Amino acid sequence: MSLLNTPQGNQPRWRSWLLTDTPTSRNHARVASLYQGWLSFRGNSMAMFGLIILVLLVLIAIFAPLIAPHDPFVQDLANRLKPLATDGHMLGTDSLGRDILSRLIYGARITLYIVILVALIAPVAGLFVGTVAGYVGGWVDTILMRITDIFLAFPRLVLALAFVAALGAGIENAVIAISLTAWPPYARIARAETLTIRNSDYISAVKLQGAGPFRIITRHIWPLCISSLIVRVTLDMAGIILAAAGLGFLGLGAQPPSPEWGAMISEGRKFILDYWWVATLPGLAIFLVSLAFNLLGDGLRDVLDPKDDGS
Amino acid sequence: MTIQAEPGKGRRKSPLTSIAISTFKTTGTILVTMLGLLFVTFIIGRVMPIDPVISIVGERASKETYEAAYQAMGLDKPIIIQFFYYIWDILHGDFGQSLLNARPVAEDIRRVFPATLELATLGTFIGVLIGVPLGVLAAVRRGSWIDQIARFVALIGYSMPIFWLGLVGLLIFYGILGWVGGPGRVGIFYVDVVPSVTGMILVDSLLDGNWTVFKDAMSHIILPASLLGYYSLAYISRMTRSFMLEQMNAEYITTARVKGLSEWTVIWRHAFGNIKVQLITVIALSYAGLLEGSVLTEIIFAWPGIGSYITTALLSADMNAVLGGTVVVGLVFVCLNVFSDLLYKFFDPRAK
Numbered sequence: 029m030s031l032l033n034t035p036q037g038n039q040p041r042w043r044s045w046l047l048t049d050t051p052t053s054r055n056h057a058r059v060a061s062l063y064q065g066w067l068s069f070r071g072n073s074m075a076m077f078g079l080i081i082l083v084l085l086v087l088i089a090i091f092a093p094l095i096a097p098h099d100p101f102v103q104d105l106a107n108r109l110k111p112l113a114t115d116g117h118m119l120g121t122d123s124l125g126r127d128i129l130s131r132l133i134y135g136a137r138i139t140l141y142i143v144i145l146v147a148l149i150a151p152v153a154g155l156f157v158g159t160v161a162g163y164v165g166g167w168v169d170t171i172l173m174r175i176t177d178i179f180l181a182f183p184r185l186v187l188a189l190a191f192v193a194a195l196g197a198g199i200e201n202a203v204i205a206i207s208l209t210a211w212p213p214y215a216r217i218a219r220a221e222t223l224t225i226r227n228s229d230y231i232s233a234v235k236l237q238g239a240g241p242f243r244i245i246t247r248h249i250w251p252l253c254i255s256s257l258i259v260r261v262t263l264d265m266a267g268i269i270l271a272a273a274g275l276g277f278l279g280l281g282a283q284p285p286s287p288e289w290g291a292m293i294s295e296g297r298k299f300i301l302d303y304w305w306v307a308t309l310p311g312l313a314i315f316l317v318s319l320a321f322n323l324l325g326d327g328l329r330d331v332l333d334p335k336d337d338g339s
Numbered sequence: 340m341t342i343q344a345e346p347g348k349g350r351r352k353s354p355l356t357s358i359a360i361s362t363f364k365t366t367g368t369i370l371v372t373m374l375g376l377l378f379v380t381f382i383i384g385r386v387m388p389i390d391p392v393i394s395i396v397g398e399r400a401s402k403e404t405y406e407a408a409y410q411a412m413g414l415d416k417p418i419i420i421q422f423f424y425y426i427w428d429i430l431h432g433d434f435g436q437s438l439l440n441a442r443p444v445a446e447d448i449r450r451v452f453p454a455t456l457e458l459a460t461l462g463t464f465i466g467v468l469i470g471v472p473l474g475v476l477a478a479v480r481r482g483s484w485i486d487q488i489a490r491f492v493a494l495i496g497y498s499m500p501i502f503w504l505g506l507v508g509l510l511i512f513y514g515i516l517g518w519v520g521g522p523g524r525v526g527i528f529y530v531d532v533v534p535s536v537t538g539m540i541l542v543d544s545l546l547d548g549n550w551t552v553f554k555d556a557m558s559h560i561i562l563p564a565s566l567l568g569y570y571s572l573a574y575i576s577r578m579t580r581s582f583m584l585e586q587m588n589a590e591y592i593t594t595a596r597v598k599g600l601s602e603w604t605v606i607w608r609h610a611f612g613n614i615k616v617q618l619i620t621v622i623a624l625s626y627a628g629l630l631e632g633s634v635l636t637e638i639i640f641a642w643p644g645i646g647s648y649i650t651t652a653l654l655s656a657d658m659n660a661v662l663g664g665t666v667v668v669g670l671v672f673v674c675l676n677v678f679s680d681l682l683y684k685f686f687d688p689r690a691k
Contacts, residue, residue: 185635266497270498278654279654293500308503311500
């Protein structure tokens with residue numbers, strides 16, 4: 029907060045423009061509040077740590093072919109199960125002689141792929157169900173919320189297992205299964221937000237101007253639900269990564285030879301007592317990424333949702 | 340107000356009726372939820388697979404087998420009738436036959452469930468034993484090193500893949516140090532030594548008075564149970580901490596301190612006394628979570644529980660077994676949820 033009180037004369041003009049208390053236009057206010065949120069977020073070193081890890085993950089995933097020292101799929105049986113710091117294989121090789129570091133690097137792509145898909149499907153579905161239930165009310169609300177409760181009452185991993193069993197193993201089906209089990213909390217949040225918004229004066233004003241329910245929900249209710257959803261999604265991401273890795277580990281997610289981290293642990297499991305690094309290194313990667321999401325989520329909650337200080 | 344004005348009759352009657360009404364409502368909720376649960380599994384088992392008969396009898400079944408299964412599953416009837424058949428069967432405890440061993444699925448589940456129960460119970464026990472005091476201390480000494488440790492422990496717990504931690508645990512404590520027994524429930528020499536009464540080896544060996552088996556079983560269960568315990572600890576300690584913080588800021592705590600009560604009494608008698616009900620609901624939820632969360636742990640430790648059962652069935656496309664297991668886990672999950680809800684309503688006057 030001290031940043032906001034420093035005399036304006038010492039700062040470059042863009043900064044005082046961003047920190048002003050009297051924005052001159054709607055966009056100005058939007059940019060200024062984003063910048064001030066960023067300042068308070070930057071002060072949280074743990075959250076910054078999480079953000080840095082995730083930015084690195086994205087960069088690694090994008091530039092995987094440039095960074096990876098070897099092809100992640102090429103087998104080299106003469107050099108199988110080499111230990112750490114072997115010449116040319118910094119993190120050793122797996123049971124088929126594939127370079128573990130390269131596989132980890134390519135695995136980042138799969139992890140991101142899963143994370144992005146689930147983050148696109150589950151919250152959107154939840155947002156839709158929740159806002160419709162909250163805005164329309166009546167029996168629609170009752171039915172939609174009962175369905176939500178049923179899905180909430182289900183144990184998530186077991187439900188995902190059953191879905192994958194019916195749909196068949198594979199990364200896309202794993203994403204669908206995880207999304208199907210992940211949407212109910214978002215619906216709950218969106219409904220709660222909608223209930224507080226729907227009777228407010230500005231909604232009545234929009235109604236008087238002749239807006240229909242579709243326009244009200246999509247243009248005036250959704251934007252206000254977004255920030256609480258973002259926080260929840262970020263905090264849930266760790267769980268989603270762990271679930272995806274768990275499915276991969278059970279052989280129900282990404283299929284070999286795909287370098288998915290959970291599947292890599294499962295492959296290395298047979299050699300755990302003699303060649304520990306094969307199974308443990310992918311686990312560290314999973315841990316690091318889900319830790320980063322947890323830290324980032326905590327930080328975002330402090331910025332976007334000041335009611336709850338997270339302690 | 341009128342109720343408070345006339346003591347005696349009216350005052351006693353009204354909470355009872357409200358309890359009756361809320362019980363009625365809760366029963367309705369449970370029934371609807373369970374029906375929904377069955378509906379979802381029905382959809383998964385009968386509607387989603389392209390050919391549900393093949394998913395039961397397998398691809399290489401002869402034409403007669405296929406026809407017989409088709410008739411037996413009632414697939415020639417409308418879907419809604421099929422659904423009623425499905426519910427009817429489950430109400431009679433019939434989950435169909437397992438494709439793998441041709442035994443009734445219900446019988447298999449009865450055999451494997453105690454193993455999971457044993458593991459989850461011990462796990463919750465460990466989680467409560469460490470998690471509650473840790474959470475209380477973290478709240479009382481807010482910002483101190485113990486608070487930081489509690490925060491760190493919980494954060495790691497939320498971020499670590501449980502199957503990986505299990506593997507590393509096996510590597511260190513079994514492979515390198517040799518402190519604990521390996522995978523499985525008991526060593527190979529002790530299999531079926533004690534008569535199975537409850538299906539839980541720890542209890543059975545105690546009933547039999549066989550200490551050797553008990554010790555061996557303990558050395559096998561301690562690692563997976565600690566692992567599950569760690570996960571419930573992460574959750575329980577966080578919740579305990581936030582409940583306690585709420586109480587410690589209340590005015591009655593200041594009053595208690597002003598009266599000159601010892602810090603111990605203030606914390607454990609006054610503040611902790613007020614979070615007990617909330618805490619029990621949290622513990623019930625975490626117990627339900629462990630019953631489910633043990634799926635991956637059971638795989639790692641070759642633990643013959645319901646998680647292993649579902650997964651093995653899944654990998655061999657044994658749909659009846661998968662759905663039966665899912666329904667049972669789901670029902671237990673719902674029951675524990677409802678139980679914690681009810682507990683809260685009955686014991687916490689504020690919830691009314």
